[in-house]
Amino acid sequence: MLAxxxxxxxxxxxxxxxxxxxxxxxxxxxxxxxxVTVVDRTNxxxxxxxxxxxxxxxxxxxxxxxxxxxxxxxxxxxxVLMAEVIxxxxxxxxxxLDGGDVLEYDYLxxxxxxxxxxxxxxxxxxxxxxxxxxxxxxxxxxRVLLAYExxxxxxxxxxxxxxxxxVVVGGGPTGVELAGTLAEIARHTLREExxxxxxxxxxxxxxxxxxxxxxxxxxxLSEKARAQLQRLGVEVRTNALAKHIDEHGVxxxxxRIDARTVLWAxxxxxxxxxxxxxxSLDRAGRVRVxxxxxxxxxxxxxxxxxxxxxxxxxxxxxxxxQAAKQMGHRAAKNILRRARGEPTRPFRYRDYATLATxxxxxxxxxxxxxxxxxxxxxxxxxxLHIFFLxxxxxxxxxxxxxxxxxxxxxxxxxxxxxxxxxxxRVKAAPPSARTT
Amino acid sequence: MLAxxxxxxxxxxxxxxxxxxxxxxxxxxxxxxxxVTVVDRTNxxxxxxxxxxxxxxxxxxxxxxxxxxxxxxxxxxxxVLMAEVIxxxxxxxxxxLDGGDVLEYDYLxxxxxxxxxxxxxxxxxxxxxxxxxxxxxxxxxxRVLLAYExxxxxxxxxxxxxxxxxVVVGGGPTGVELAGTLAEIARHTLREExxxxxxxxxxxxxxxxxxxxxxxxxxxLSEKARAQLQRLGVEVRTNALAKHIDEHGVxxxxxRIDARTVLWAxxxxxxxxxxxxxxSLDRAGRVRVxxxxxxxxxxxxxxxxxxxxxxxxxxxxxxxxQAAKQMGHRAAKNILRRARGEPTRPFRYRDYATLATxxxxxxxxxxxxxxxxxxxxxxxxxxLHIFFLxxxxxxxxxxxxxxxxxxxxxxxxxxxxxxxxxxxRVKAAPPSARTT
Numbered sequence: 001m002l003a004x005x006x007x008x009x010x011x012x013x014x015x016x017x018x019x020x021x022x023x024x025x026x027x028x029x030x031x032x033x034x035x036v037t038v039v040d041r042t043n044x045x046x047x048x049x050x051x052x053x054x055x056x057x058x059x060x061x062x063x064x065x066x067x068x069x070x071x072x073x074x075x076x077x078x079x080v081l082m083a084e085v086i087x088x089x090x091x092x093x094x095x096x097l098d099g100g101d102v103l104e105y106d107y108l109x110x111x112x113x114x115x116x117x118x119x120x121x122x123x124x125x126x127x128x129x130x131x132x133x134x135x136x137x138x139x140x141x142x143r144v145l146l147a148y149e150x151x152x153x154x155x156x157x158x159x160x161x162x163x164x165x166x167v168v169v170g171g172g173p174t175g176v177e178l179a180g181t182l183a184e185i186a187r188h189t190l191r192e193e194x195x196x197x198x199x200x201x202x203x204x205x206x207x208x209x210x211x212x213x214x215x216x217x218x219x220x221l222s223e224k225a226r227a228q229l230q231r232l233g234v235e236v237r238t239n240a241l242a243k244h245i246d247e248h249g250v251x252x253x254x255x256r257i258d259a260r261t262v263l264w265a266x267x268x269x270x271x272x273x274x275x276x277x278x279x280s281l282d283r284a285g286r287v288r289v290x291x292x293x294x295x296x297x298x299x300x301x302x303x304x305x306x307x308x309x310x311x312x313x314x315x316x317x318x319x320x321x322q323a324a325k326q327m328g329h330r331a332a333k334n335i336l337r338r339a340r341g342e343p344t345r346p347f348r349y350r351d352y353a354t355l356a357t358x359x360x361x362x363x364x365x366x367x368x369x370x371x372x373x374x375x376x377x378x379x380x381x382x383x384l385h386i387f388f389l390x391x392x393x394x395x396x397x398x399x400x401x402x403x404x405x406x407x408x409x410x411x412x413x414x415x416x417x418x419x420x421x422x423x424x425r426v427k428a429a430p431p432s433a434r435t436t
Numbered sequence: 437m438l439a440x441x442x443x444x445x446x447x448x449x450x451x452x453x454x455x456x457x458x459x460x461x462x463x464x465x466x467x468x469x470x471x472v473t474v475v476d477r478t479n480x481x482x483x484x485x486x487x488x489x490x491x492x493x494x495x496x497x498x499x500x501x502x503x504x505x506x507x508x509x510x511x512x513x514x515x516v517l518m519a520e521v522i523x524x525x526x527x528x529x530x531x532x533l534d535g536g537d538v539l540e541y542d543y544l545x546x547x548x549x550x551x552x553x554x555x556x557x558x559x560x561x562x563x564x565x566x567x568x569x570x571x572x573x574x575x576x577x578x579r580v581l582l583a584y585e586x587x588x589x590x591x592x593x594x595x596x597x598x599x600x601x602x603v604v605v606g607g608g609p610t611g612v613e614l615a616g617t618l619a620e621i622a623r624h625t626l627r628e629e630x631x632x633x634x635x636x637x638x639x640x641x642x643x644x645x646x647x648x649x650x651x652x653x654x655x656x657l658s659e660k661a662r663a664q665l666q667r668l669g670v671e672v673r674t675n676a677l678a679k680h681i682d683e684h685g686v687x688x689x690x691x692r693i694d695a696r697t698v699l700w701a702x703x704x705x706x707x708x709x710x711x712x713x714x715x716s717l718d719r720a721g722r723v724r725v726x727x728x729x730x731x732x733x734x735x736x737x738x739x740x741x742x743x744x745x746x747x748x749x750x751x752x753x754x755x756x757x758q759a760a761k762q763m764g765h766r767a768a769k770n771i772l773r774r775a776r777g778e779p780t781r782p783f784r785y786r787d788y789a790t791l792a793t794x795x796x797x798x799x800x801x802x803x804x805x806x807x808x809x810x811x812x813x814x815x816x817x818x819x820l821h822i823f824f825l826x827x828x829x830x831x832x833x834x835x836x837x838x839x840x841x842x843x844x845x846x847x848x849x850x851x852x853x854x855x856x857x858x859x860x861r862v863k864a865a866p867p868s869a870r871t872t
């Protein structure tokens with residue numbers, strides 16, 4: 001118990017952000033009975049590894065999210081607030097919320113995560129949306145579905161090409177997942193549903209600036225991933241840097257790809273909240289934390305997850321769910337230790353497995369010294385992702401959805417939700433082409 | 437076959453709107469091999485009777501919708517276009533789409549349905565949204581979820597009251613369903629999830645202008661519905677007319693109800709497309725059609741569903757799904773008859789059952805001469821709604837979701853999707869109240 005007799009008072013912990021890191025910290029502190037306030041700008045914890053499936057119409061949004069206050073309801077000392085943090089005052093130990101609310105803290109866990117970064121080209125954001133939130137996923141889903149709808153209304157075969165060209169920028173795990181799934185949609189899901197074109201004619205192009213996809217993986221697995229992508233129908237272009245992106249396509253410098261749909265999976269940027277701490281940040285905007293995850297000179301502030309630049313030994317800890325979870329757990333333990341007057345312990349990263357899925361029966365994985373690819377890696381990926389989903393109910397729903405999709409090649413959530421605004425981009429088709 | 441030898445050419449049928457009526461017509465004409473173009477402004481057919489469940493976070497949006505082109509994919513002579521109809525030119529037999537596309541037709545089936553009507557008070561729409569589309573449902577879901585989130589941030593108990601007051605205007609089936617479910621959310625779903633208040637303190641008020649709820653039902657069933665609503669915790673106010681609605685509540689003339697959340701279920705208005713036909717409309721803006729559902733003086737135009745004012749004998753055919761379906765079928769048959777040079781047949785409405793659900797174990801139903809209420813009516817309602825859902829897969833999903841919700845009292849889809857914009861309404865709470 002943090003609030004035990006002998007303490008000067010109740011120790012108040014504020015956790016900003018309830019992704020994998022923040023949730024792990026909240027659970028560990030809640031279990032210990034600490035006075036915790038969790039602040040998140042959404043009402044839900046999001047299982048981000050499956051977000052691309054919402055974006056590609058395979059899952060409904062609620063299947064990969066759970067209300068934060070429902071997850072934490074049993075911890076009576078934990079309060080959940082849906083709010084945006086607009087400032088942090090480390091000297092005064094205060095967090096400022098939108099609307100002006102102030103939360104005072106004895107310990108702060110900053111787990112605000114990252115967003116997509118456009119390498120200084122924020123003007124590309126409108127033309128090439130990234131994938132971080134459920135709203136992003138629904139936006140991307142709409143764009144993909146409406147591109148096909150637009151193509152069906154376009155009588156001119158040449159002008160139809162950009163509608164049926166999908167470019168994914170960035171060959172990391174998210175880019176590979178998106179490209180593989182988009183190819184599956186074109187080849188299988190939408191077959192025979194259009195009258196003016198064959199959906200299998202759609203092109204899916206994956207652009208990667210480096211010399212291989214999945215650069216975080218061993219080189220031979222990158223090659224296997226490339227082969228699997230190509231088998232699914234994806235055009236993989238490495239050493240291909242986007243020089244310019246607008247709503248009509250991508251400029252590669254010397255080459256132009258006309259595409260109505262461009263998706264951004266190339267860069268992440270740390271939450272700007274890191275700057276409020278007034279400490280040294282790395283190039284990606286992350287906080288260089290002490291080995292115990294606290295901020296240099298601010299032992300009461302812990303930074304975890306994508307927002308923390310942490311090395312374990314000589315290896316940079318990657319920005320993945322399992323690392324964030326482990327950091328959240330370590331930060332909570334260190335807060336409890338400090339409250340008891342004990343020394344904190346350094347963070348140790350345990351890398352159980354690194355996986356990336358590519359598409360039907362296709363994935364790559366590194367599990368300890370084992371390298372897997374193809375069906376075996378894919379089954380392992382499916383098993384792990386269902387296992388780690390929050391909520392027994394979501395596990396059943398996702399398992400059912402996947403089983404159904406596997407057998408039928410259909411995608412459950414092909415529902416464009418905000419068609420009206422998007423449809424203004426649809427152009428006119430001459431009457432005769434349609435009706436005679 | 438409509439396009440048989442001997443005809444002057446292919447008969448081109450355009451169907452505007454793919455609700456229950458339009459879909460029934462498209463299927464019947466597609467089965468006969470007619471050249472059909474279906475135009476809808478969304479990409480999905482919506483199972484509207486369950487829309488209130490999406491609005492109250494019980495179902496995800498894709499569970500009650502299916503892509504129109506997927507439903508109709510087997511009919512090779514049917515083309516589906518996602519487009520908004522912006523004009524009809526009956527003399528030229530042309531339909532004008534957004535963007536300027538023109539569809540020429542030999543036969544037109546107008547099935548554009550209805551939207552919510554505010555009895556001349558369109559300025560109420562922003563404060564009291566109605567429920568007709570999936571976007572509406574997500575908007576209402578956000579408002580309901582965020583009202584509770586707002587309450588948790590409000591330290592002042594008196595100012596918290598409007599956050600926890602939910603007013604439903606209109607005591608027809610939709611209003612009764614919404615009110616009953618909102619009461620269940622307050623009493624069961626959200627219990628123990630908030631720290632500043634008990635969700636059971638929330639008030640749900642159902643306002644009905646007439647002297648009883650469910651005016652379309654026999655008087656004794658209205659009384660039973662009222663009793664069931666009250667048992668669920670709904671305050672039922674009959675003879676209560678809203679004089680004014682704004683974002684802070686409802687004015688009843690002499691009495692004011694302060695409420696952050698007001699939902700509109702009081703009126704429907706026919707689609708303005710009816711006016712383009714240039715024929716006589718009834719008070720609700722619907723087209724007074726001939727007995728065979730064609731428009732007077734325009735035997736090639738058929739109007740069906742909520743847009744058609746039809747009497748069968750001396751009874752006005754109600755604006756319900758089964759009536760729209762039957763009209764769609766009759767209109768298609770009459771088009772096929774006319775194309776063969778045969779006389780059309782008049783529409784006959786077969787009222788199999790009229791149902792309204794109220795909440796857990798609660799419903800009323802009229803089946804032939806039988807009147808049911810309570811658990812029996814509710815089970816009948818559940819069975820019918822699963823049976824008539826489009827798509828085997830959706831049936832399984834909804835069955836599972838309902839079974840789960842029934843056992844756990846939980847609601848699957850408590851995910852606020854557009855929190856950022858809505859949250860600007862959240863007001864400040866003094867720091868001390870939260871953290872000390």
